[in-house]
Amino acid sequence: MMYAIIFIVLGFAAMEFSGWFIHKYIMHGPLWGIHKTHHQASKSFFELNDLFSLLFGSIAVLLIFLGVGELDFRFWMGVGISLYGISYFIIHDVLVHRRIKWFDRPKSSFLLGIFKAHQAHHATNKKNDAVSFGLFVVPKKYFKIKS
Numbered sequence: 433m434m435y436a437i438i439f440i441v442l443g444f445a446a447m448e449f450s451g452w453f454i455h456k457y458i459m460h461g462p463l464w465g466i467h468k469t470h471h472q473a474s475k476s477f478f479e480l481n482d483l484f485s486l487l488f489g490s491i492a493v494l495l496i497f498l499g500v501g502e503l504d505f506r507f508w509m510g511v512g513i514s515l516y517g518i519s520y521f522i523i524h525d526v527l528v529h530r531r532i533k534w535f536d537r538p539k540s541s542f543l544l545g546i547f548k549a550h551q552a553h554h555a556t557n558k559k560n561d562a563v564s565f566g567l568f569v570v571p572k573k574y575f576k577i578k579s
């Protein structure tokens with residue numbers, strides 16, 4: 433049981449940290465051509481940028497598939513990555529960007545902090561002057577300001 437939890441947490445954390453890195457140095461770098469579709473007002477429901485979610489989702493499915501026989505670390509990391517993906521979808525796509533209108537602006541200070549940090553990321557639609565690349569790991573200042 434402890435074994436499972438450790439690798440679920442590890443999979444979840446690995447996504448936030450590698451996600452931060454990939455977002456900052458690759459998506460706002462060589463793959464800006466794909467990611468910029470997320471920084472522009474889109475006309476359709478899907479954006480080219482959704483390819484990244486598809487890629488991360490495929491990695492999770494692959495790990496679960498490889499590890500399901502023995503329920504080894506690959507399976508639990510796949511579960512952790514999937515939980516991250518679900519949280520990311522609900523917070524980033526639904527709560528912040530309102531691609532599906534399930535909730536209004538959050539009231540909890542934790543969610544409001546994440547919300548403001550990601551809005552700050554979208555304050556620009558350019559490649560080079562964006563801030564706040566993580567989803568959960570963001571500068572503390574966003575949790576302090578009252579509004």
Ligand SMILES: [Zn+2]
Pocket residue numbers: 455459460467471553562
């Ligand atoms: Zn971005």
Ligand SMILES: [Zn+2]
Pocket residue numbers: 470524529550554
């Ligand atoms: Zn966004």
